[in-house]
Amino acid sequence: MKSLIRLLTLSAFAAFMFTACEGPMGPAGKDGTNGTNGKDGLNGQDANSFCVKCHNTANWAAKTDQYHLSKHFYGTSSARNTKYCARCHTSDGFTEVVTQGKFVVSNDIPNGVRINCKTCHAHSAFDFAEDTMAQILTQTEPVALNYNNNTTTTDYGKINNLCATCHQIRGVTSVNWTDSLGAIKTFNQLPFFPFNKAGQDDKADVKYQVGQSFAVHDGNQTNLFTGTNAYEYAGQTYTRTWKHSANDCIDCHMNQYNATTKTGGHSLIVNKDACTACHGGDKITPVQALIDAKRIELAELLTTRKVFKKATSTAGVVSYTAVPSHDFYGTLFPTTETTTKFATALASNPTVSPTTGLVVPGNKVTMAVDKDFATRIGRPWKYGELGAAYNYAYITSELSLGVHNPVYALQLLQKSIDWLKSN
Ligand code: HEC
Ligand code: HEC
Ligand code: HEC
Ligand code: HEC
Ligand code: HEC
Ligand code: HEC
Incomplete structure (x- = not known):
């Protein structure tokens, strides 16, 4: 880049010199080559x-x-x-x-x-x-x-x-937290992903503590597309590829631009008209409806077990959230009301430094009486439960509702459901 700029400056300067001191015309020069030399590497152009x-x-x-x-x-x-x-x-x-x-x-x-x-x-x-x-x-x-x-x-x-x-x-989101006495400590609980390990025991106990999170964040499209990084049950086999596995992201997200629907090309929005050439009709909606139904079925099962709790907003939007089994310091929450104080919450209150303008992370532990006793499970989770909860989050955050790999998405959800039903 620099040398290109330098080259342009130099030739402009040289041209100026030549016009400034114009002399008598010299003898005719040799004919140049046919120009093909200049085409090397430019596909012959x-x-x-x-x-x-x-x-x-x-x-x-x-x-x-x-x-x-x-x-x-x-x-x-x-x-x-x-x-x-x-x-x-x-x-x-x-x-x-x-x-x-x-x-x-x-x-x-x-x-x-x-x-x-x-x-x-x-x-x-x-x-x-x-x-x-x-x-x-x-x-x-x-x-x-x-x-x-x-x-x-x-x-x-x-x-x-x-x-x-x-x-x-996404990965790590913060490294420090402040305990109830105000001391800043290193935070090593985020994120908390239950990936498969050799010799994994789906029935082993695992604490799901306040402050932990298995949220993958909205960007895990590559992971689903390639059928990786979800929770897979021991002894089960999974299919990682599907019809469009050999396609690149841009085959769908930068396909032919459609000026009417304003999709395709550099909008990165899928031009769905370009899909109907092969499909004849809409393949996306049925896949999304199927995966969405399975996703909800799984969330309902987890709610019944008190791994999740369900809430409906005033606008009617249903949401499921994971209910920690243990407090921030790892003490089991009881399922009945007590006056004991637990580390019930980890509030994230980042501030902006007035001197540097940079964000100062502030995760503070709250000690309080537990009001959520009625929705607590009262025992550690099983790894298989954590895996099922994680798979729900994995599909939900991914945003395509299974379109990026309908085969793997369906297996993940169905096998999670099957495990919960038989354990
Ligand atoms: C396949 C498309 C493509 C071809 C072919 C191409 N370019 Fe580019 N070029 C780009 C894109 C895209 C950028 C990045 C745009 C930006 O910097 O905002 C770029 C950037 C540049 C820049 C930097 C501009 C800036 O503002 O920083 C220069 C100089 C440049 N190209 C020169 C060339 C030259 C000379 C050729 C031929 C030998 C060439 N390009 C061929 C796509 C192309
Ligand atoms: C590994 C890359 C990655 C990191 C790191 C990351 N994000 Fe994202 N985030 C994404 C991608 C990709 C999406 C796009 C999903 C979409 O909208 O299709 C997204 C979407 C979002 C959205 C929702 C989209 C919207 O426009 O409302 C929010 C909010 C968000 N990110 C916040 C954050 C915050 C806060 C952090 C830091 C704590 C963070 N992200 C770190 C990749 C990342
Ligand atoms: C620098 C990081 C980055 C790169 C590189 C990147 N993305 Fe994104 N992408 C994001 C983030 C962040 C968002 C969410 C934007 C937001 O809400 O702020 C996003 C959003 C999207 C969306 C949602 C668009 C919409 O309008 O709903 C699509 C689709 C997408 N990206 C596809 C792609 C594709 C395909 C590529 C590769 C050619 C790509 N992205 C490369 C970070 C990235
Ligand atoms: C077979 C075609 C296809 C391929 C290949 C594909 N996508 Fe998608 N993608 C879709 C469709 C369809 C949707 C659903 C959204 C819609 O209806 O437009 C989607 C949704 C998304 C979204 C969410 C957009 C939103 O609603 O915020 C992102 C981000 C995204 N894709 C990124 C990617 C990335 C990154 C890759 C490569 C790893 C990829 N896609 C590969 C078809 C495809
Ligand atoms: C998210 C990443 C991303 C961003 C942002 C992006 N491009 Fe591109 N661009 C691509 C990819 C990927 C290709 C290759 C597409 C292909 O192979 O068909 C491409 C191809 C191109 C080309 C060559 C192909 C052609 O049709 O001429 C040009 C020129 C170009 N981009 C210009 C731009 C300009 C100008 C911007 C900003 C307004 C921009 N791009 C922003 C990813 C991006
Ligand atoms: C070159 C032909 C072709 C194009 C173009 C094409 N597909 Fe496909 N697609 C197929 C075939 C073949 C199948 C597998 C058989 C079937 O389900 O119809 C398939 C299957 C799918 C499936 C799974 C359907 C299911 O029921 O499991 C989805 C989702 C999908 N395609 C999305 C897309 C999207 C989005 C586009 C456009 C960006 C697209 N396809 C463009 C050929 C194509």
């Missing part, structure tokens, strides 16, 4: 028409208009510029983790900008013979998953690696 295929005003305007329809463009708010959010919710944070091979950025980025053209785009090289599209992307390397700072990388395919860097299970 000259640089001018090759570059202009992308770099033309109409194309740039079209891409920009489409991109303005995307949630990437309008979605991100400043609340997500903090240390544990910025890597996926700001352009600056993404660039920092990608260029420095990190999981979290070094600090909050108060002025971080939204995801924009430059988040995803940079020229790695101009020898386009290899893979034109990958050459204009910032990140096409295999991805190290964030949820447990896993240093093993997975190659999802060049362009999928770009999406997967952000569209994956």
